Amino acid sequence: LITMFINDEPVQVDRGTNVLEACRANGYDIPSLCYVKNINTAGSCRVCIVEIEGSRNLQAACVYPVAEGLRIHTNTNRVRRARRRVVELLLSEHNRECTACVRSQNCELQQIAHKVGARYGKLANQPVHEPKLVKNPFIVRDFSKCIKCRRCEAVCKNLQGIGVFSPLNRGNETIIAPAFQRNMADAACIACGQCVLACPTASLTERSYIDEVWQVIEDSTKHVVVQTAPAIQASIGEEFNLPVGTVVSQKLAAALRRLGFDSIFSTDFAADLTIVEEANEFLHRLEKGGPLPLISSCSPGWIKLCEHFYPEFIPNLSTCKSPMEMFGALAKTYYAEKIGIAPKDMVVVGVMPCTAKKFEAARPEMKTYGQRDVDYVLTTRELARMMRQADLDLNKLPEEEFDQPLGFSTGAANIFAASGGVMEAAIRTAVALTEGKAMGRLEFKEFRGLRGIKEVTLALQGQEIRLGVAHGANNARKLMERVKQGEQFHFIEIMACAGGCVGGGGQPITSNPEKPELTPEYRSERAKGLYALDLNKELRRSHENQAVVKVYQEYLGEPMSKKAKEILHTHYTV
Ligand code: HC0
Numbered sequence: 001l002i003t004m005f006i007n008d009e010p011v012q013v014d015r016g017t018n019v020l021e022a023c024r025a026n027g028y029d030i031p032s033l034c035y036v037k038n039i040n041t042a043g044s045c046r047v048c049i050v051e052i053e054g055s056r057n058l059q060a061a062c063v064y065p066v067a068e069g070l071r072i073h074t075n076t077n078r079v080r081r082a083r084r085r086v087v088e089l090l091l092s093e094h095n096r097e098c099t100a101c102v103r104s105q106n107c108e109l110q111q112i113a114h115k116v117g118a119r120y121g122k123l124a125n126q127p128v129h130e131p132k133l134v135k136n137p138f139i140v141r142d143f144s145k146c147i148k149c150r151r152c153e154a155v156c157k158n159l160q161g162i163g164v165f166s167p168l169n170r171g172n173e174t175i176i177a178p179a180f181q182r183n184m185a186d187a188a189c190i191a192c193g194q195c196v197l198a199c200p201t202a203s204l205t206e207r208s209y210i211d212e213v214w215q216v217i218e219d220s221t222k223h224v225v226v227q228t229a230p231a232i233q234a235s236i237g238e239e240f241n242l243p244v245g246t247v248v249s250q251k252l253a254a255a256l257r258r259l260g261f262d263s264i265f266s267t268d269f270a271a272d273l274t275i276v277e278e279a280n281e282f283l284h285r286l287e288k289g290g291p292l293p294l295i296s297s298c299s300p301g302w303i304k305l306c307e308h309f310y311p312e313f314i315p316n317l318s319t320c321k322s323p324m325e326m327f328g329a330l331a332k333t334y335y336a337e338k339i340g341i342a343p344k345d346m347v348v349v350g351v352m353p354c355t356a357k358k359f360e361a362a363r364p365e366m367k368t369y370g371q372r373d374v375d376y377v378l379t380t381r382e383l384a385r386m387m388r389q390a391d392l393d394l395n396k397l398p399e400e401e402f403d404q405p406l407g408f409s410t411g412a413a414n415i416f417a418a419s420g421g422v423m424e425a426a427i428r429t430a431v432a433l434t435e436g437k438a439m440g441r442l443e444f445k446e447f448r449g450l451r452g453i454k455e456v457t458l459a460l461q462g463q464e465i466r467l468g469v470a471h472g473a474n475n476a477r478k479l480m481e482r483v484k485q486g487e488q489f490h491f492i493e494i495m496a497c498a499g500g501c502v503g504g505g506g507q508p509i510t511s512n513p514e515k516p517e518l519t520p521e522y523r524s525e526r527a528k529g530l531y532a533l534d535l536n537k538e539l540r541r542s543h544e545n546q547a548v549v550k551v552y553q554e555y556l557g558e559p560m561s562k563k564a565k566e567i568l569h570t571h572y573t574v
Helices: 019-025 077-092 108-116 151-159 194-198 210-218 236-240 249-259 267-288 300-309 311-316 323-339 356-362 380-389 411-417 421-438 473-484 520-535 546-556 562-568
Strands: 002-006 009-013 049-052 071-073 139-142 165-168 175-178 204-206 223-228 263-266 346-352 376-379 453-460 463-471 491-495
Touching: 002 019, 009 019, 019 049, 049 077, 077 108, 151 165, 151 194, 194 204, 210 223, 210 346, 210 376, 210 380, 223 249, 223 267, 223 323, 236 380, 249 263, 249 380, 263 267, 263 323, 267 323, 267 411, 267 421, 267 546, 267 562, 300 311, 300 356, 300 473, 300 491, 311 473, 323 346, 323 356, 323 546, 323 562, 346 356, 346 380, 356 376, 376 380, 411 421, 411 520, 421 453, 421 463, 421 491, 453 473, 463 473, 473 491, 546 562
Parallel strands: 002 071, 223 263, 223 346, 346 376, 463 491
Antiparallel strands: 002 009, 049 071, 139 204, 165 175, 453 463
16 A cells, blocks of 8 residues: 545555545545446546646546546636536537437436536537447437547447447547448447447447337237246346345236236246257257257357358357347247237237347348248337326335236346356256256356356266356457367357456446446345246256146157247357
């Protein structure tokens, strides 16, 4: 530790940190728009400027190292005037539609403008960029709201190891975009939406389908089925000021019913179904000799990463559709038949923590008997917006149950949304299937936690099997490079976002400038809620889900049957 002085107060700070971190650690709320600890240290927005004794110019606190005896001032007239002027310059070319903006009230620029007392005044200008939206099925880029903080660029490169964005053009014509201004759908972007989480304004947002969903809900000729992903129940509470990781499954069901959906189901049901199929696929590949490793295919960001960077491993991908897609396919076949509705009159809406699920739903591979499996995907944030539009406050709703039969799940499904959860669920079932009555072990805690790559060796069917789990695109690439070098694995789970789906790009965004939602610790709080759900369930192995058993008895026959393959499986091509 060293001693420095903030506004003449002596404080002890870690050697090697920067002035901004030192101030924040000591209760000084220095504003900043570009800095994100461990991810972005661009020093570009200049909002965090402070006065440093002995230095003629004001200095950006985020890139100024602390030193023994350093004396800084955060609250002088000079600092306040300069900060205000910096923010006014940003506002001078910023889109002015704040009242109608999707990030209104959790926009960091708006908050900082308010804090520093910025006005348009003499600097009022025409925004440099018209509100020109660059659209694709998953993310919308609006350059008129970009403040060039370059957080999106840093998150994509440093957190995910992809590097889709870079600055193009010069001066105030600069934009942060994929090379040659390609649409993100045509670049190596994996649609994970981590850039959306990092964006301090609404320059990057999900492609919203709220209006389309309201429309089908009101259309009396349509039966609208909603499914919510495992992660939603442990994260949507944040949108209603509940502590991170609060599980609100029953209130969520009540909200969905009041929004007007006709059938209220959960993707967790299909997660159990996926495990039954995938565990059988794994055992089958083990017996037949491959292709191994079997690699999970339920994270659409990972699928896109694989297609861009590891096309030679496409045959290794599980042919199981993701639970979201299996759910949609089964809803429009089995369930539609059961309730006597023509598949064309059924609309399936998925609520996902993920922007890439919007991309997945639009993929041509995700159709069954010519029909799209999932029609619209909403993020956690969009569902919360719909609830607010409908005057629904999660805190005031009663607790209700999901509908049956596609609303029942075991504990194994609940943990899907945490890194290692799919693997743990699959191994629970694979071990029970191969060990017969003994049922084997239930918990495999070695797959849990924040390590970027988790490796485990287990005995299965008298054979040593090597299992790998990677989360975050960066770690996925590290693991795949090892596989490419010939390292042996039998089964690999990959999730494109750090922490797994709990850290998806469609999850709640805070207006906290420290961006806690990008940190592993925050994401693991969400995961804790899901592990607690699993622990309290009576049934904790996917194949014990009686609704799943019934689907096989009444409709699919057995795992990997011809019908199961037609409905629940797909193939990717290079
Ligand atoms: Fe996930 Fe899924 S666990 S990808 O993160 O497998 O998005 O929550 O819905 O499909 O179930 C996301 C979460 C899902 C799917 C499931 C899987």
